[in-house]
Amino acid sequence: MILLKGFKFGMLLQLAVGPMCLLVFNTSANLGFLNGLVLVLAIALVDASYIALSGLGVAVLMRNERVQAVFKVLGCLVLCVFGLNTALGAMSITLLPDLSLFSESTSENLFLQGMLLTASNPMTIVFWSGVFSSQVADNNLKHGELRLFGVGCVLSTICFLSLVAAAGSLVSGFIPQYIIKILNIAVGLFLIICGLKLLLNRQKTEP
Known part of the structure; x- marks a missing residue:
């Protein structure tokens, strides 16, 4: 039942x-x-890693203001560069023509891009540390139960985003090409906005 509880909690997070x-x-x-x-698996792997790190006490280090400042700048740069490259790519402009990681769309590169983008906000470790602390305080969960809770959260990410991927592939045949380009630009701008918010936000929040 703890696994199911983690799955339900994770699904609530996915709704945002x-x-x-x-x-x-x-x-x-x-x-x-x-x-x-491929992208879903990359996201789930980083989420699982952050959940594991939060359980190892790395969140204590991430609460340091100087460490936060460094990672927020790095995260902002990653999100903004990817976002700008995605938006410009819709207009056949490549921001980083010499970096195949950004410009090519192989499965390997998509996996690396997904990991890099998901890892761009390591403040997530602090968020999961708070979640696990509340579970221990409110429900008296043991160490093994916390692991099951975390597994349930990761499974919810895989399930939800797999459904999103299926929806994207289903509607692709019905969406005109200019709509696809607009979607690319919108996603790129959204990544840039998220990067700037990460840099400006002083609070420790979930990405």
């Missing part, structure tokens, strides 16, 4: 549609369902 959700939809609409799944 974020940049990665839109990116999965956009990738599936442009490149197909399987490429969307």
Whole structure:
């Protein structure tokens, strides 16, 4: 039942549609369902890593203001560069022509892009640390139960984003090409906005 509880909690978090959700939809609409799944697996892997790190006490380090400042700047740069490249790509302009990680759309590159974008806000570790602390305080969960709770949260990410990927691939055949370009620009701008918000936001919040 703890696994199910983690799954339900994770699904509630998924309802707050974020940049990665839109990116999965956009990738599936442009490149197909399987490429969307590659992105989903990358996101889930980073989420699982952050959940594990929060359990190891890394969140204490992430609460340091200087550490936060460094990671917020790095995260902002990653999101803004990817966002700008995505938006310009809709107009056949490549911001980073010499970096295949950004410009090519192979499964390997999509996986690396998904990991880099998801990892761009390591403040997530602090968020999960708070979640686990509240679970221990409110429900007296043991160490093994917390692991099951975390697994349930990761499974919810995989399930929800897989459905988003399926939706993107299904509607791709019905969306005119100019709409796809507008969607690319919108996703790019959204990533840039998220990057700037990460840099300006002084509070420790979930991405």
